[in-house]
Structures are given as C-alpha cells and as structure tokens.
Amino acid sequence: xxxxxxxxxxxxxxxxxxxxxxxxxxxxxxxxxxxxxxxxxxxxxxxxxxxxxxxxxxxxxxxxxxxxxxxxxxxxxxxxxxxxxxxxxxxxxxxxxxxxxxxxxxxxxxxxxxxxxxxxx
Numbered sequence: 001x002x003x004x005x006x007x008x009x010x011x012x013x014x015x016x017x018x019x020x021x022x023x024x025x026x027x028x029x030x031x032x033x034x035x036x037x038x039x040x041x042x043x044x045x046x047x048x049x050x051x052x053x054x055x056x057x058x059x060x061x062x063x064x065x066x067x068x069x070x071x072x073x074x075x076x077x078x079x080x081x082x083x084x085x086x087x088x089x090x091x092x093x094x095x096x097x098x099x100x101x102x103x104x105x106x107x108x109x110x111x112x113x114x115x116x117x118x119x120x121x
Contacts, residue, residue, distance in 0.1 A: 051102035063106060065099045068092075075103040 053066045063072045070092065078088050085100055 051099055052106045065095065065103065068094055068099075070095065072103045072106050075100065076107045079104075 051066050052063050052072060054061055054063055058064055058069055059071050064070060065075065075088065085097070088100060089095055089097070
C-alpha cells in the first residue's frame with residue numbers, strides 16, 4: 001500500500017485509515033505473506049475497501065459507510081447488541097451486505113493494530 005501515512009491514536013495508519021500491513025520495514029512481508037510464500041502460493045494484494053471513508057465534515061471525521069451518515073462504530077455496535085445482519089439491512093435499507101462486510105473488515109484491521117499495555121497499579 002503506497003501513499004501517505006499518518007499517526008493516529010498511537011499507531012501508524014495507512015493512507016485510507018487502515019493499519020499498514022507490511023513488516024517493520026517497507027517491503028518486508030508480514031507473517032501471512034511469508035506463510036503464503038512458504039506454501040508456494042501467490043500473494044494477492046487486496047485494496048482496502050473503499051466503502052469506508054473518513055469525511056472531516058461528517059460525524060467529526062469518524063469512519064463512515066460511503067454515501068451515508070452511519071459510522072463503522074454504529075454498525076458494528078448493532079451486532080454487539082445482538083442484531084442479525086438481516087435486521088440491520090431491514091432497518092437501514094441504504095446499507096448492503098458488502099457495506100456490512102466492509103465495516104467488519106475495517107474494525108478487524110483497526111483491532112489488529114491495537115496494542116494494550118497494562119498499567120502498574
């Protein structure tokens with residue numbers, strides 16, 4: 001993933017707001033890439049889903065589903081409250097299955113970059 005990078009909430013983020021996926025040095029494969037090479041497979045680089053965007057004027061720049069005012073946090077929170085995908089899609093007809101998948105993918109990528117350090121009490 002080329003392009004600009006910026007620091008957000010203590011972690012290096014890629015151009016589209018997703019964590020960088022390479023190793024410590026640019027060009028260094030991560031464990032998934034190294035494993036695919038070891039198995040003789042090819043590596044297909046997926047572009048981050050462009051369904052999730054950061055618009056400074058909408059919801060204070062939170063990641064949202066393109067063309068809506070629904071934040072990724074809100075959509076993922078519905079699942080956390082026990083909603084099924086069918087319920088989400090019925091109640092928010094402007095969302096598609098691919099939008100829901102993009103929200104979950106975005107949340108997973110952000111959590112991969114999350115680091116928790118216990119505080120000495």
